[in-house]
Amino acid sequence: MTALNRRLNERCIDAAQLAAGERVVDFGAGLGQYSRMMARVTGVPVLGLERSPKQIAEALRQAAADDETAMIEMRQGDVLDPPLRDDELGQFDVAHARFVLEHIPDPLQVVRNMARAVRPGGRVILSDDDYDGLRLWPEPPGFSPVWNAYQRTYDRHCNDPIVGRRLVQLLHQADLRPRRNTLVFFGGCSGDPDFEDVVRNIAGIVDEAIDDIVATGLSRDAVTAGLDTLIEWSRAPDSAVWFGMSWAEGIRPL
Numbered sequence: 627m628t629a630l631n632r633r634l635n636e637r638c639i640d641a642a643q644l645a646a647g648e649r650v651v652d653f654g655a656g657l658g659q660y661s662r663m664m665a666r667v668t669g670v671p672v673l674g675l676e677r678s679p680k681q682i683a684e685a686l687r688q689a690a691a692d693d694e695t696a697m698i699e700m701r702q703g704d705v706l707d708p709p710l711r712d713d714e715l716g717q718f719d720v721a722h723a724r725f726v727l728e729h730i731p732d733p734l735q736v737v738r739n740m741a742r743a744v745r746p747g748g749r750v751i752l753s754d755d756d757y758d759g760l761r762l763w764p765e766p767p768g769f770s771p772v773w774n775a776y777q778r779t780y781d782r783h784c785n786d787p788i789v790g791r792r793l794v795q796l797l798h799q800a801d802l803r804p805r806r807n808t809l810v811f812f813g814g815c816s817g818d819p820d821f822e823d824v825v826r827n828i829a830g831i832v833d834e835a836i837d838d839i840v841a842t843g844l845s846r847d848a849v850t851a852g853l854d855t856l857i858e859w860s861r862a863p864d865s866a867v868w869f870g871m872s873w874a875e876g877i878r879p880l
Contacts, residue, residue, distance in 0.1 A: 629819075629820055629823060630820055630823040630824060630827060631659065633820060634810070634812060634871070635659065635660050635663050637810045637811070638660065638724065638753060638810055638873070639660075639663055639664065639667060641753075641806075641808065641810060641873050642664070642667075642720075642722070642751055644664055644667045644668050644720065645668070646667075646668060646669050647668060647669065647670060648668045648670065648719035648720055649668070649670050649717065649718050649719050649720070650664050650665070650668060650670070650672045650673070650718065650719065650720045650721075650722060651672070651673045651674075651675065651710070651718045651720070651721050651722070651740075651743050652664070652672055652673065652674045652675065652722050652723075653675050653705045653708065653721060653722065653723040653726055653736065653739070653740055654675065654676065654677075654705050654723055654724070654725070654726035655672075655674025655675060655676045655681075655685065655698075655700065656676060656681055656685070656725075657681060657684055657685045657688060658672075658674050658676075658685035658686075658688065658689060658698050658700060659685075659688065660724065661674040661685075661697075661698050662689060662692070662694050662697045662698050664720075664722070665694075665697035665698060666697065671696060671697055671698060671699055672697065672698050672699070673698075673699050673701060673718075674698055674699065674700045674701065675701055675703055675705060675708050675709065675710075676700060676701075676702060676703075677702065677703065677704050677705070679702060682700045682702055685698070685700050686698075686700060705723070705726060705730065705736045705739065706730065706732065706735055706736060706739070707739075708739050708743070710743060714743070715742050715743060716742065716743070716744065716745050716746070717743075717745060718743050718744045718745065718748060719744065719745065719748050719749065720744065720748060720749045720750075720751060721740035721741075721743045721744050721748070721749070721750045721751070722750075722751045723736065723737075723740060723751070723752055723753070723754075724752075724753040724754065725753070725754060725755065726754065727752065727754045727786075727789045727793075727796070728754050728755050728780070728785060728786060728787065728789045728790075729783075729785055730785065731783075731784040731785060733786070733789055733792075733796060734796055734799055734800060737750065737752065737796045737797065737799070737800040737802075738800045738801075740800070741800045741801065741802050741876075741878055744878050745878065746878050746879065746880045747877065747878065747880050748877070748878050749805075749875055749876070749877055749878075750797065750800070750802055750875065750876045750877075750878070751873075751874075751875050752793045752796065752797065752872075752873070752874050752875075752876075753793075753810065753871055753872065753873040753874075754789050754790045754793065754871070754872055755787070755788075755789070755790050755871060755872070756787075756788045756789070756790030756791045756870075756872050757773070757776070757777050757787040757788065758777065758787070758788050759790070759868075759869060759870060760773060760828070760867070760868075760869045761867070761868040761869070762856075762859070762865070762866070762867055762868075763865075763866050763868075764859075764862075764864065764865070766852075766855045766856050766858075766859035767855055768848065768851055768852045768855050769852045769853075769855055769856050769859075771844060771848065771852070772832060772839065772844065772848065772849050772852035772853070773832070775839045775842045775843075775844040775849075776831070776832055776835055776839055778842045779835055779838035779839055779841070779842060782838065782841070782842075789872075790871065790872025791872060793807070793872050793873075793874035794807050794874050794876075797874060797875075797876030798876075800876070801879070802876030802877060802878055802879075803876055803877045803878075803879055804874060804875070804876045805875050805876060805877050806873075806874065806875040807873070807874045807875075808873050808874075809870030809871065809872060809873065810870060810871040810873050811869075811870055812824070812869045812870060812871050813866070813867040813868045813869045813870075814866070814867055815865065815866040815867070816860070816861075816862060816863050816864065816865045816866070817863075821860065821865075821867075822860065824867055825856065825857065825860040825867065826857075828856065828867070829853050829856055829857060832849065832852075832853060833853065836849055
């Protein structure tokens with residue numbers, strides 16, 4: 627686990643305020659690293675739902691390497707049609723999803739599925755991106771058009787790059803009672819030991835989507851130049867990044 631991912635997990639676990647004994651289902655668990663962190667807090671194995679068999683295999687490999695196999699159960703399935711048995715519905719204390727809704731054409735259906743998974747009085751925790759909230763200062767020349775084009779790639783897949791600002795609304799639409807709404811800070815400045823990782827994470831996001839970005843009309847040379855400028859900019863003593871991951875919690879009514 628990278629230092630950056632560890633820092634994000636720690637801030638998310640602080641926000642979640644999990645209690646000992648709570649049973650958690652993690653929608654879109656990925657590699658299960660945060661799932662296992664939640665299990666360490668609650669003392670109860672977390673059920674992780676993940677679509678990708680490769681992700682599941684790697685999650686189980688990492689859990690075994692850390693001697694934490696007993697802390698997580700990985701189950702293959704889609705968050706739009708979660709692989710939960712009838713006798714499991716309404717039995718979880720917490721349903722959690724992070725970095726999932728931005729990749730789903732129908733995020734409300736996912737939140738409704740999460741609401742069905744928790745007991746009356748149980749919690750649904752959502753955390754996701756609002757990419758329009760990224761701020762870099764002083765602005766690296768040529769990077770803003772690249773970042774704007776990256777956000778446009780979401781539309782081409784019927785996804786939402788600003789779903790983070792909709793989390794409370796989604797909770798309400800799923801007949802949950804929104805209770806908390808905040809930001810988990812995900813930025814830094816040139817004096818921060820994790821700053822290089824923050825910048826390289828932003829660059830990596832763009833680099834992985836470069837073909838889709840070019841398809842929006844921006845030239846490959848412009849994207850490459852913007853990334854080069856970003857890395858060079860990050861070496862300046864006054865460079866700073868502000869970004870907050872949106873975080874919200876709702877309660878299933880009694």
